[in-house]
Amino acid sequence: METIKKSIENSLCFGMYADSTQIGFARCVTDFATIYWLCDVIVDDRYRGQGLGNALIRFITERDTLKPLTGILATRDAHGLYEKYGFKPEETMRRRPQTNQIERGGEECERSHA
Numbered sequence: 001m002e003t004i005k006k007s008i009e010n011s012l013c014f015g016m017y018a019d020s021t022q023i024g025f026a027r028c029v030t031d032f033a034t035i036y037w038l039c040d041v042i043v044d045d046r047y048r049g050q051g052l053g054n055a056l057i058r059f060i061t062e063r064d065t066l067k068p069l070t071g072i073l074a075t076r077d078a079h080g081l082y083e084k085y086g087f088k089p090e091e092t093m094r095r096r097p098q099t100n101q102i103e104r105g106g107e108e109c110e111r112s113h114a
Helices: 002-009 053-061 079-083
Strands: 011-018 022-028 035-043 070-072 102-106 106-110
Touching: 002 011, 011 053, 035 053, 053 079
Parallel strands: 035 070
Antiparallel strands: 011 022, 022 035, 102 106
16 A cells, blocks of 8 residues: 555546545656656546547646646557557567566665675
């Protein structure tokens, strides 16, 4: 839970609400200069099929702070939705932390094997 909290605190977050109930969420990780990563996009199952995903992505991609930046995302579904807003499939590479690395104070450190 601490990891989720930290990821939200360090992101530009967007929420959708019906009355006072949150029904949608997305976040962007960005440097506000060159690029943003759109991630964790979700609309509650009970509210899908009403165009809310379109509204959320349109709102995000039309923000003045994000519009001039390159947007990236990784998704297994909803490609048609994202393509409407200029996202195109491209080859990507990914680096995941090794299991022998730990985080200390925001710095990645290797564990000593001595």
